[in-house]
Amino acid sequence: MQGKKIQQERLFINFQLSEYVPADNFYRQLSQILDLRFLYKSTAYYYGSEGQKSIDPVVFMKLMLVGYLENLTSDRRIIRTSRMRMDILFFLGYDLDEEFPWHSTLSRTRKLYGEDQFVALFKQVLKLCIDHGLISGKRQAVDSALIRANASINKMVEKQVMADASIYSQELSDNIDEEIAGQEKLIRKDNRGSTKRAPASNESHYSPSDPDARITMKPGKPMGLYYRSQVSVDTASHLITYIGAFPGNAADNVSLAKILERIVGNMQEHNIQVKEILADTGYSSGEAMRSLADHNIEGYIPNIASYKKDRLEEGFIYDLENDRYTCKNGVHATFRCYEKLSKNKKLQRKIYRTSPEDCMNCPIKSMCVNYMGTRRIKHSLDKPLYDQMHKRMNSDKAKLFKKLRSSTVEPVIGSLINYTGMGRINTKGIKQANKCMIMAAIAYNLKKLLKYKVELCLNGLTLL
Ligand code: SF4
Structure with a gap:
């Protein structure tokens, strides 16, 4: 006999969320390994002792994480999705009928918290991965990717316009009516011109909505406003050991010294010595090689x-x-x-x-x-350093490392862009872009960590 489901809503039900979220659910496992209580102390100085209560810092960070884990790039979608998912509600500590924070609270809190809060969480997740024996840390592969900024190249204005505007403002206060009219004309004319043609360069134009975004050109990519994401990946586990936002037009070889400092710092906190760095030709420069020598690291970077x-x-x-x-x-x-x-x-x-x-x-x-x-x-x-590198790059080991580099860091960057919300920066400014990239890396590392734990469980080596 054919069955027919009749929908009949009940007014009262006996329901406990934890009973409906299975033990092997991703968010249930995540809530078991991730301790975010440190945020109460570290974010305390952002709040006063009186007034309306803020969003719980732990809930905020969890909502941010949900966004990157679910590849959701808008705050509205994060709230909407979280409301509809029982496992996310359980992860957040919310009940079915509990009121959610308003979506704009997320963007305001993201701006309020400094980058150090996000870096602290990244380091905590990195520590978890190291404690589980996932990161050897000795060999790191470094690469970069251009990430589209949340600004339009067609809305850029000439830097001169700003100077004119400030003169205009000054003259307005001095009540010089005739000159005001002249300046207005000039500004209107410049604005019209800038929307018609593509800006010439970062030196002459800037984006008023995101002044940190830079015009960048790369073969295979449309000219636009970008940030550059620098990523370091452990070759043993494919986990991210460093990620950071740089201006779109900052050359890789100029940024390497700063990247090395951060990678070495992150690893030294766990008494791990980085021994080898693998990168492509874009990172080759005298300064980069001097920086490698200063840190006593063997670089495998093809010469320019x-x-x-x-x-x-x-x-x-x-x-x-x-x-x-x-x-x-x-x-x-x-x-x-x-x-x-x-x-x-x-x-x-x-x-x-x-x-x-x-x-x-x-x-x-x-x-x-x-x-x-x-x-x-x-x-x-720096010729002696280039010669040394040339000799090293002709060894058999270097040939193996070339394949290892491309098979390690490039797929990780692809995953960040396609599956963890890093396809486009949805905030303004390089500091906010850095927070977005860090959160995407945290989400990626957590996925890898939990996958590893599940594999261990399936092999009967440990219980979840
Ligand atoms: S090959 Fe030697 S000798 Fe001949 S032109 Fe060049 S430098 Fe001078």
Whole structure:
């Protein structure tokens, strides 16, 4: 006989939420391993002793976590989803009929709390992973990804407009009516112009809604306003050991020194010494290699393209003892002077040159010397470090590490973008972007940790 379900709502039911959330539920397990009570103490100074009660800091952080675990990028959707899910209600400590915080409370509290609260939670989860033996920490793979900012490139304005606006404001207070009209015209004209064409550069334009976002161009990505997420992943477990927000136009090799400091700091808190760093060519620079040497870390970073075309291929051999180059015809290019690089006056390189008399009778002179009849060779002050790296990168170990790097950090970044709410930054400013990235990394690490615990349980090695 065909059954037919008749809907009949009951006014009173005997219901206990904990009975309906199974023991192997993700959020039930998460509530067992995650202790957020430290937030009551660490966030106490954000609140006064009187007035209306705030959202519970633990509930706020749990709601943030739910957002990234469920790949929800809007605060409204976090509240809406949490209300509908019994396991999330249990995780939050709410009952079915309990009133939820208003969605705007989430964004206000996120702005109120400093980055240190989010970093503290990241470190706590990292500690949990280390305590479970998941992170070896010795070898880290580093990479970056561009994350779209919550601002439009078409709404950028010329920086000059701001200066004009401040003049306008000053003159308004001075009651100079005629000049006010002139300035108004200028501003309107500039605003119209900026919406019609793409801004020229970060130097001339900025986004009023998110001044920290930067115009960035990358092959395969549309030109837009981005932040750059720098991620470090443990190669043994694929867990994230560091994540941070940088300006979209900040080059990887410039950021590496800061990234290393944070990775080493995070690991040293657990007496783990980072021994090897794997990264791509974008991280290659003299400064980056000096920073690796300072931390006593062996880097596996392919040298910049200009190094590959080094003098060896052109038949020049460097003599360290005499500090000079020798060409295949035995002519020496000796050290002449230091040259400052135009972009960064601190950086210098060495200039070596042959004498015109030595090259005068050479058969390949036309292909080698400049208009003055000499061969000029530029040489980075960090050449010994580049040479060392070149030698290391030609080893069999380095070839294995190249594959290991791409199979470790790239899938992790893909997961962060596609499954843990990091596809787009939904806040404004680099500090808020940093909080979003940290939360996405926490959600990723927690998923990995709980998956590991489930695997252990299935293998009968431990109980959940
Ligand atoms: S031109 Fe001068 S530096 Fe160049 S290969 Fe000939 S001798 Fe050597």
